[in-house]
Amino acid sequence: MESDLCGAPVRIGIYLGEFRPEDGGAYTFVADILGSFLQIARSSKHSFVVMCDPGSVHAVGQQITTQNVSVVPVAKQRWLARKVVGLKWFSPLFRWLWRQPGPVERVARHQKLELLWFVGVGAYESPEMPYITPLWDLQHRLQPFFPEVSTKGSWDMRELFFSFFLRRAAYCLTGTETGKREIQHLYQLAESRVRVFPLPTPKFVLEAPPTSLDVSRRFGIENEYVFYPAQFWPHKNHVNLILALKWLKSERGLDLSLALTGADKGNLEFVKHFAGQQGMADRVHFLGFVTTEEMIALYRQAKALTFVTYFGPDNIPPLEGFALGCPVIASTVDGAMEQYGDAALYVDGSSPEDIGDAIWRLHTDIELRTTLVETGYTRGSRWTSIDYTKKLFDLFDEFSAVRRNWA
Numbered sequence: 001m002e003s004d005l006c007g008a009p010v011r012i013g014i015y016l017g018e019f020r021p022e023d024g025g026a027y028t029f030v031a032d033i034l035g036s037f038l039q040i041a042r043s044s045k046h047s048f049v050v051m052c053d054p055g056s057v058h059a060v061g062q063q064i065t066t067q068n069v070s071v072v073p074v075a076k077q078r079w080l081a082r083k084v085v086g087l088k089w090f091s092p093l094f095r096w097l098w099r100q101p102g103p104v105e106r107v108a109r110h111q112k113l114e115l116l117w118f119v120g121v122g123a124y125e126s127p128e129m130p131y132i133t134p135l136w137d138l139q140h141r142l143q144p145f146f147p148e149v150s151t152k153g154s155w156d157m158r159e160l161f162f163s164f165f166l167r168r169a170a171y172c173l174t175g176t177e178t179g180k181r182e183i184q185h186l187y188q189l190a191e192s193r194v195r196v197f198p199l200p201t202p203k204f205v206l207e208a209p210p211t212s213l214d215v216s217r218r219f220g221i222e223n224e225y226v227f228y229p230a231q232f233w234p235h236k237n238h239v240n241l242i243l244a245l246k247w248l249k250s251e252r253g254l255d256l257s258l259a260l261t262g263a264d265k266g267n268l269e270f271v272k273h274f275a276g277q278q279g280m281a282d283r284v285h286f287l288g289f290v291t292t293e294e295m296i297a298l299y300r301q302a303k304a305l306t307f308v309t310y311f312g313p314d315n316i317p318p319l320e321g322f323a324l325g326c327p328v329i330a331s332t333v334d335g336a337m338e339q340y341g342d343a344a345l346y347v348d349g350s351s352p353e354d355i356g357d358a359i360w361r362l363h364t365d366i367e368l369r370t371t372l373v374e375t376g377y378t379r380g381s382r383w384t385s386i387d388y389t390k391k392l393f394d395l396f397d398e399f400s401a402v403r404r405n406w407a
Contacts, residue, residue, distance in 0.1 A: 009045045010400045013113040015104060016052040016060070017120050018076070028316060030120045032202050035063070036385040037392075042066035046396055049111045051104065072111065075103050101127065114403055115170070115396070124161075130170040130399070132392075134197075135179065136314045138162065139235070141186050142334075143310060146235045148265065162187065171395060175199040175314035178335035182313070195395065198339070199314050200385040204292055205299075205323040213297040215259075221285055225257035226359060227302035227326070229295065229317050232268040235310045237331070239274055243352035244306075244359065246278050252360055257283045258306075259298055261290050299324040304362050308349040312336055318344060322380030327372040329358045343372065343379040 014037065016030055034050075041048055047068045052060055054073040061071045101109065102125035108116055109129075116131040140149035140158040149155060166172055166187050172194050174180050180194045215221055226245070230236040241258065248254040258280075260271075268286070275284040290298065299305065305321035305328045313335020321328045322343055330336050331349030345361065348354045362369050 008400055008404045009047065010114045010396065010403055011047050011049070011112055012396060013108050013111065013116040014048055014050045015074070015116060015118050016050065016056065017118075018053045018056075026120050028202050028204075029199070032200065032204070032385040033119055033389060034060070035203065036389040038063055038066070038069065039386070040389050040393060041069050044068065044393060044396070046400070049113060051107055072107060074107050101125075105129065115399055117392070126165045126168045130403070131168075132171045132173065132395070133165065133169045134173040135166065135183060136175070137179075137311050138182050138186055139311050142182070143235070146233075146310070148233050148235060169193070170399065171195055173197045176335040176338045178313040178338055182334075197388055197391055198383050199316055199319065200383050200388040201319040201323050201380045202316065203385055205296065205320045206381065206384065208296045208324060211293055211297050211300075213293055215294075215297050215301045218294065218297075219259065219285055219287055221257050221259060223255060223257055224303050225259045225285070226304045226306045226329075227259045227298050228306050228308070229261045229298075229320075230307075230309065231262040231265050232271060233265045234267050236262075236267075237308045237310055237349050238267075238271045240349060240352050241306055241308050241355060242271075242275050242278060242280055242284060244355035245283060246280055247352050247356040248359060252356070254360060254363060255283070256303065256359070257285060259285050259287060259302065261287045261295070261298070263289065296324060299326040302326050304329050304359060306355065306359065307331065308347065308355060309333065310349055312339075314339065319380050322376035325373050325377065327362050327369050328376060329355065329362070341375075341379055343376040345372065 016034065048070070050060055050064070050069060050071040051074045052071065053076060057071055057073045064071060104116070104125055105127035108127060113129070116127060116129060118131060118133045120134070139146065140155050144150050144155055149158060166183065166189060170193065172183055172189060174183060174194065174196060175198050177196055180196055183189055183194050184191060228238070228241060230238070232238070238260065245256055245258055248256060272286065275281050299321055305317060305326045307315065307318050307321070307328060308331045309315065310331065310333065312333030318328045318330055318340055328340065328344040330340060330344040330346055332346045333349075336344070336346065345358045347358045
């Protein structure tokens with residue numbers, strides 16, 4: 001009787017997308033949530049089908065050890081088919097005439113799924129079934145001047161997609177109350193359908209073992225450095241960070257290096273050229289893709305994490321810095337203070353002097369540095385992927401009481 005009162009078991013699809021390490025923070029998030037989900041799923045009354053690209057099926061399948069979870073491949077949609085699907089976002093008439101489902105929905109229908117959870121943010125179709133989706137930012141509406149959200153048709157595609165995809169979702173997950181207000185204001189979703197799920201601190205940093213890896217030897221960084229793990233998009237603001245280090249050297253006599261990791265998203269050569277123009281080429285180290293052990297060492301041995309992005313409200317690297325004892329300097333994007341509290345130094349990301357002054361304060365004020373490290377560790381430890389996933393299972397149960405109303 002208790003099971004009936006709480007809702008009947010539901011068959012739920014877990015869509016991972018392409019699930020590629022080169023996707024940076026998005027991959028870290030999905031991998032962490034998948035691991036926690038598999039820990040909890042065995043005790044759930046629901047059954048689950050993990051859906052991923054064919055190349056990831058074997059690796060995901062090896063992690064599954066419970067009978068109520070299976071894994072199936074989802075073929076990547078071809079370019080032309082994706083363009084056709086895009087017409088659905090634009091035209092209600094086309095949606096009515098073209099009833100052909102996309103590959104995700106086809107698999108979901110074949111597996112008789114009743115709810116679909118898009119774990120990451122790589123969805124490209126809106127299935128005609130209940131689904132849950134996360135959302136990290138709506139910066140194409142808030143800062144449409146950045147080329148990555150405005151050129152080559154990207155603004156139109158984002159706007160058409162979000163206008164349909166978010167409004168069609170059963171629930172939309174965001175990490176902050178700031179994000180919730182943005183979604184409700186820009187896309188008029190009912191408050192009950194937008195849920196706040198703070199981003200969890202990744203497991204790999206919370207459980208990071210000691211390491212003897214020497215960053216200076218491994219990467220040839222001769223002096224002290226600040227660290228910025230960020231893919232090379234214009235909104236990541238590498239240029240003002242380079243100018244901040246130049247200002248520190250000329251105005252305060254502090255000669256620091258900058259360690260940069262992340263994939264090229266079209267702006268890497270520009271940033272390299274700019275560093276050379278400013279006479280900082282020998283102080284800016286472009287490390288590309290690094291291993292987990294190298295990433296952990298880079299955090300632990302850095303003078304600071306200089307997270308000066310223009311985009312928010314949800315970001316993962318400061319949480320990693322907190323867990324690894326790296327003081328965090330963060331730009332004052334909307335939602336940042338809600339996410340990091342008093343565990344970070346906040347700066348105007350457009351001001352090299354402000355960024356430089358924050359680095360200088362950490363360099364000269366040992367007490368401030370110690371306080372930030374201690375406060376950061378407490379902040380980073382308070383919400384994990386297990387907490388996130390448990391809250392999501394509560395949402396599954398909530399939905400199951402509604403879903404039992406139809407066949």
